[in-house]
Amino acid sequence: MAQYARGAAAVAVIRLRNPPVNALSLTVLQALEDGLKKADADPSVKAVMICGENGKFSAGTDGFTRSHHWVTSRC
Numbered sequence: 001m002a003q004y005a006r007g008a009a010a011v012a013v014i015r016l017r018n019p020p021v022n023a024l025s026l027t028v029l030q031a032l033e034d035g036l037k038k039a040d041a042d043p044s045v046k047a048v049m050i051c052g053e054n055g056k057f058s059a060g061t062d063g064f065t066r067s068h069h070w071v072t073s074r075c
């Protein structure tokens with residue numbers, strides 16, 4: 001998942017949470033999109049910080065998601 005929170009001042013924080021390496025699964029991508037929409041809808045938010053849990057940002061596309069893209073791109 002990705003957790004939305006309000007940080008200091010006008011900053012929204014979206015924290016990627018998908019142990020062990022915060023890979024971008026479909027669930028994480030959906031939660032990321034939801035968080036960005038929430039920030040966009042809040043006129044007091046002037047910046048969005050995206051970070052990863054446990055001292056890691058993200059390993060990129062989740063292994064499963066990557067296979068899915070590969071299969072669909074060949075159809």
Ligand SMILES: CC/C=C\C/C=C/C(=O)SCCNC(=O)CCNC(=O)[C@H](O)C(C)(C)COP(=O)(O)OP(=O)(O)OC[C@H]1O[C@@H](n2cnc3c(N)ncnc32)[C@H](O)[C@@H]1OP(=O)(O)O
Nearest residue numbers: 019020021022023024058059060061062063064065066069
């Ligand atoms: C239409 C196109 C859309 C998007 C294009 C997107 C492109 C990309 O995202 S490219 C990037 C894809 N990511 C990778 O190729 C990263 C591969 N991983 C690594 O290089 C390393 O794992 C790491 C540097 C991220 C971490 O290294 P290290 O600390 O040595 O840990 P491990 O390698 O032992 O990995 C721990 C654990 O995490 C699993 N894992 C790693 N990467 C992914 C991933 N991308 N998706 C899912 N899972 C991942 C790895 O298998 C290990 O799992 P186990 O402990 O269960 O074995």
